[in-house]
Amino acid sequence: MSISAVPSALAASAVTKAGRRLVWLLVLLYVINYLDRVNVGFAALRMNADIGLSAAAYGLGAGLFFIGYFLFEVPSNLIMHKVGAKVWMARIMVSWGVLACAMAFVQGPASFYLLRVLLGLAEAGFFPGIVLYLTYWFPRAQRAKVMSLFMLGVPLASVFGAPLSTLLIAHGAGWFGFDQGWRTMFFVEGLPAILMGVLTLVLMPSRPVNARWLRPEQAEALTATIDAEDAKQVGNELGVLASLRHPRVVALAAVYFGIVFGLYGLGFFLPQIVSGLQDQFGVKFSLVQIGLVTAIPYAVGAIVMILNARHSDRTGERVWHTAIPAFLGAVGVAIALYLRTPTLAVAALSVCTAGVLAAIPVFWQLPSTFLGGYGAAAGIALINSFGNLSGFVGPFVTGALKTATGDFRSGMWVIAAAMAVAGVIVLSVGRGSARRLPADDSPPPG
Template sequence: MELVTMAKVTRRLIPFVVLLYFVNYLDRVNIGFAGPNGMNEDLAMSATMFGFASGIFFFGYLLLEVPSNIALMKFGGRRWLARIMLSWGLISTATAFVPNAEMLVVLRFLLGMAEAGFFPGIILYLTFWFPEKQRSKAVSYFMIAIPVSTAVGATLSSLIIDWGHGILGLAGWRFMFLVEGIPAIVLAFVCWFYLTDRPAEARWLDPDERQWLQTTLDGERATTEATQHWPLKKALSHPRILALAFIYFGITYGLYAVGFFLPTIVADFQQLYGTQLNVIQRGLVTSIPYVVAALVMVPWARNSDRTGERVWHVAIPALVGAVSIPAALYMSNPYLAMVAVTLSTCSVMCALPVFWALPSSFLVGVAAAGGIALINSLGNISGFSAPYITGWLTDLTGDPKLALWVVGVLSLAAAVLVVALGARPKPIDHSRP
């Protein structure tokens, strides 16, 4: 029963949410491909201004993350996720027509507000469908969209920029924003009709399969509530939640620092190593770390589910990232530099899916909606600070090395803290007054 039911759930939901996140993440980071391919020059943007425009997205994101996830609990996943996708798709396409850097900053802020709640909403939605022992694997399948969207997106965006230049009278980078925003609008309508809110409503499962899955999930939820009982107020203020948010911040800081600036680093290979690459070749080279990461992250999460071990499956990749990220710019040739960048990318992508098993192991219901959203929103302050600080330090020193040392230190701090924190809080002793 379990194998057949979960196979059906996986086939029905995972490919679709991966597609949604592919489009979502590409719309979030494609500014990284636009910057060194005409946008920075056309809008007269310095590295600091580019970092600010890349990261301001996360201020709007932070403002609405918790309310958005609580709204998902109220209105259901299919309705609320469709609303998010429609609004972000419209704003993303509008980015193609920005007249100056100031308007780009405004649209990036609005894009963050529109998208707020999508990622934690999917994480919460998966807890409605996957029992705890299968959750890391499910999240890893979902999050494989990050390296895939960046790997495919690097080449795809480069091709659109190169081939689309002049179409509709737009520069290549403007045409890229237009083309890559449209799928979100289309998928918003698909989402409304395709997704199912809860197993009990899933007509695509047999009645006994629906009953087994809903009973299993309800039993896990009841056990967690009995042993932990975290109300929403506690989930939004407890030091453990804030510590998890810092761990997430430390891990994702490297993701965004590398993600937004890797195309620029590859573009600088000519100056650093004398390597000549055209726009399409730079896109292909940029995709390499993400292709490798997509291959290793799912087996890593499966091993965590199989063993039930979470802490070291987060800490070990974070430690690898702490060393490999700053080491990338000390390599003597572009091949060694790409090895270091690939290691750092793999480390982040292995840590993230297992990380989300930590809060979902002791948060359920509205507390899960609020707690998961809070961890994601506070942790994603890295989405602003990483590109902005990286750009500012690069402008200040004329060299990206110091900026990447900051990435390494934060990754190390995340590894130390997750080990100190452990997997889950101690059960509540109800025998004590």
């Protein structure tokens, strides 16, 4: 990875090494993470009938993941900031890997609900922990680009995970003693998290000073560069409680809620939406073809995400680079199921997916403009945890509307509305920040 515009040669060389050593490791971890989170969407093609789940019950179970996730998100990030990323990330990955494997043993709605809650508890802190981790290693001018590379885990998990998951479902019956292929899929796809959790202890230094592959002067220069940027940009650090109640943190949580509403609405239901195109247009897809078609929007989204992040880093503009993708994504998902051919429908879903993915890496540059230290750990976790509550609301509402109406159109309109509101709020936050004096970033009274 080529990085430029770092103030000193030593810091620049440290950033280049960090890019080569860490970024692709983090991408791999996120591929595993996202696949274990949303492979339930592929399992639903067979699992729902096997264990007696309606669309509404499935949506509830898919979303319950985020209840456990929400409850432990802020404490997890504060623990990581205190004990270090290496140990805490290893704990997160091993525990979620064990529970991801355990999904192979669900027998009915109750065990499905329980394991989804426990999986959320185990995984809590991974994503905001990585967002915080990147602020330890990369100066601000590179963060959107690096974040977009990390976010490649989402489309990669879908582009490669969709065919893998559907192949395992279609042909995995009888493996490891499981009668159904979807059970084999859960078990096989949970194993890499356990393995990588152990390897993280070796491959993921907590801070530059802990990296054996950096010379001491490189680590010192990189840390000094980032500390100087934080002192200039953030000023006095907010405490944990002050950051949690800061108006801009609350507003950004609402923005993220709307963006992630689209991410998980698609993540959990896109395979079923693609499957539904068969009846709508009189076409026929095999299970593996559904996986391949599902991968198309994510492949398009990956390209748009990288381009948007690079342009944002180059111009230094963050607000419009978040809002415009959110608006485009809203339009794409609103019109997708009203188009007259499956090709146009998939193209519109690709626009929505590209909008969601392009918005997220740039969005995550906004909290660090006014948060640092423990305040950043708490604020980033709060934004992520409240935003990810849409991972509960979105699948539940989408599934309930599908059960009530018989199709996904009304659910897609709800996703579109959430993304459009997110775009409006981020523009409002951006304008308010431009008018506000630095002194207004001090903690609220009381």
